[in-house]
Every structure is written in C-alpha cells, then in structure tokens.
Amino acid sequence: MTLKKTLTIAGSDTSGGAGMQADLKTFQEHGTYGMVALTVVVTMDPNGWTHHVTPLPTELLQKQIDTALSTGIDAIKTGMLSTEEIIRIAGEAIAKSGTTNVVIDPVMVCKGEDEVLNPGNTDAMIQHLLPLAAVTTPNLFEAGQLAGTGTPKTIDEMKTAARKIHQLGAKAVVIKGGKALATEKATDLFFDGETFFLLESEKVASTNNHGAGCTFAASVTANLANGLSIKDAVIEAKEFVSAAIAHGWALNDYVGPVMHGAKSRYGAPQVTVTEV
Ligand SMILES: Nc1ncnc2c1ncn2[C@@H]1O[C@H](COP(=O)(O)OP(=O)(O)O)[C@@H](O)[C@H]1O
Numbered sequence: 001m002t003l004k005k006t007l008t009i010a011g012s013d014t015s016g017g018a019g020m021q022a023d024l025k026t027f028q029e030h031g032t033y034g035m036v037a038l039t040v041v042v043t044m045d046p047n048g049w050t051h052h053v054t055p056l057p058t059e060l061l062q063k064q065i066d067t068a069l070s071t072g073i074d075a076i077k078t079g080m081l082s083t084e085e086i087i088r089i090a091g092e093a094i095a096k097s098g099t100t101n102v103v104i105d106p107v108m109v110c111k112g113e114d115e116v117l118n119p120g121n122t123d124a125m126i127q128h129l130l131p132l133a134a135v136t137t138p139n140l141f142e143a144g145q146l147a148g149t150g151t152p153k154t155i156d157e158m159k160t161a162a163r164k165i166h167q168l169g170a171k172a173v174v175i176k177g178g179k180a181l182a183t184e185k186a187t188d189l190f191f192d193g194e195t196f197f198l199l200e201s202e203k204v205a206s207t208n209n210h211g212a213g214c215t216f217a218a219s220v221t222a223n224l225a226n227g228l229s230i231k232d233a234v235i236e237a238k239e240f241v242s243a244a245i246a247h248g249w250a251l252n253d254y255v256g257p258v259m260h261g262a263k264s265r266y267g268a269p270q271v272t273v274t275e276v
C-alpha cells in the first residue's frame with residue numbers, strides 16, 4: 001500500500017499542540033504520510049510560558065526541503081516561517097517543485113502572544129507565498145495584515161479582506177473568525193474567488209484551543225492530498241478542528257492544546273455551510 005505524502009514546512013512547538021507537532025498528528029489522523037522541514041524551534045519559559053523562537057540555519061532548512069521534495073510530495077503546508085529569508089526559501093522551493101496542493105497558513109503571532117514575529121514578513125508572504133496558495137488560512141489579525149485593511153470585525157469586513165487576499169494570488173481563502181469574532185457561532189469565511197460561504201460550528205467556551213489554526217490548515221492539506229475538492233477539504237477541516245477544540249484539555253497551568261485525535265474517537269460537532 002502507498003500513502004499520500006504530505007509535507008509541512010513549519011516550526012516545532014515544543015509544547016506539542018501547534019506547529020509541526022499538530023501537523024504530523026493531523027496528517028496521521030487523515031491517513032497521509034507526514035514529513036517535516038523544520039524552520040524554527042519554539043520553547044517556553046517553565047514559569048510564565050513566554051515563547052522564544054529560535055530559527056534553524058537556513059542551509060539546513062534548504063537541505064530538509066530538498067530531501068522531502070525529492071520523494072514527490074502530494075500536498076505542502078507552510079506554518080511558522082519566522083524571517084523573510086525563510087519565507088523566500090520556502091516559496092522558491094514550492095514554486096520549483098510544481099506542487100499545486102499548497103496550503104499557506106500565514107502564521108504571524110502565537111495565540112496569547114501579541115508581538116508579530118517580524119513586520120517584514122507580511123510583504124514577504126505576499127511576494128513569495130500567496131501566489132502559490134491553493135488555500136490560505138489567515139486568522140482575523142493575519143487577514144487584516146495581508147489585506148492591508150486592519151483586523152476585520154464583521155462578516156462584511158472579512159469579505160473585503162478575502163477579496164483582497166484572493167487578488168494577491170491565493171486561489172481560495174479561509175478567514176478564521178474563531179473565538180475573536182463577535183458572533184454566536186465559531187464562524188469562518190470561505191471564498192473560492194467567486195462565492196462566499198460561512199462555515200459555522202458551536203463556539204466552545206474554553207481557552208483550550210492552542211494549535212487550532214495549525215490543525216485546521218493541516219487537515220486541509222491532508223484532504224487535498226487525498227483528492228478532495230478545495231471546498232470539501234475545508235469543510236472536513238472545520239469538522240476536524242471543531243472536534244479537536246471541543247475536546248481541548250489543559251496541558252499545564254498555562255496552555256490548553258486541542259485534542260488532535262478527537263474526531264476519530266468521539267465524532268465531530270455539526271458544521272453548517274451557508275452561502276453569503
Ligand atoms: N472557542 C472556539 N470554539 C469553536 N471553534 C473555534 C474556537 N476557537 C477557534 N475555533 C476555530 O478553530 C479554527 C482555528 O481558528 P483560530 O483559533 O482563530 O486560528 P489561529 O489558531 O490561527 O489563531 C477555526 O475554524 C475557528 O473557527
């Protein structure tokens with residue numbers, strides 16, 4: 001038996017809920033074979049849990065990407081790329097590989113941390129990554145940065161931002177309203193360049209959602225590798241992450257990761273899809 005090959009170009013979240021750890025767990029749950037090209041290592045202070053981001057040498061990143069791509073990859077995801085050089089290296093390698101199942105998760109901040117990794121990263125993502133994206137999955141803050149609109153606060157503002165990000169070259173855009181959007185449900189906006197859809201699930205009243213964004217984007221990636229359409233890939237990803245958040249748990253006093261394997265064990269909460 002052969003498996004579909006999925007590659008994440010991402011950082012290591014030592015706490016295991018987000019980053020490449022979330023991606024690998026999610027790839028496994030979707031029955032794909034996961035591979036990693038590691039960009040940075042994120043560690044946390046045991047007292048207070050402040051994050052520290054340490055980039056790996058870029059020659060080492062390039063070697064990892066070359067290794068993985070030489071196997072013939074079915075879908076690629078990008079996660080935390082902390083510098084403009086890392087973004088350029090990832091973008092050039094993906095473009096050269098000719099892979100079209102590309103999911104760009106434009107990670108700019110860690111949840112709970114309010115400092116962007118590097119202000120120049122936004123322009124680098126626009127130049128090197130968005131034109132390659134079959135799907136890009138910004139949260140509200142990231143969507144506002146990429147679109148240059150400031151953080152959207154309403155569905156109409158999310159639509160405006162999604163149109164702009166589509167114009168920058170992403171084939172499809174999902175803006176994750178998540179917990180931050182003032183709606184009753186956890187509401188994401190999907191735009192395929194023609195039609196807008198709202199994806200909605202129950203909002204979970206818990207802060208145990210660390211890694212939700214990575215888990216969502218990794219699900220989309222695995223689903224594309226498995227041959228789903230972009231729309232179906234995104235809908236399943238919403239189910240997968242909704243289950244993972246509903247079963248989120250406290251790792252310690254500071255962080256509550258999602259449970260990546262929740263959907264297969266407990267089933268998924270209902271997701272509604274509405275054209276808007
Ligand atoms: N409390 C919550 N209840 C239900 N769904 C949530 C909750 N928080 C986030 N989500 C969903 O998790 C996914 C990731 O969104 P979000 O947490 O905003 O991304 P990120 O981790 O990149 O900031 C989205 O589908 C979002 O709607």
Ligand SMILES: Cc1ncc(COP(=O)(O)O)c(C=O)c1O
Nearest residue numbers: 011013018019110211212213214
């Ligand atoms: C390596 C890494 N990637 C990505 C993220 C972003 O995670 P989220 O899925 O919560 O957006 C984090 C957050 O801690 C991280 O450490």
Ligand SMILES: [Mg+2]
Nearest residue numbers: 107139213214
């Ligand atoms: Mg995120």
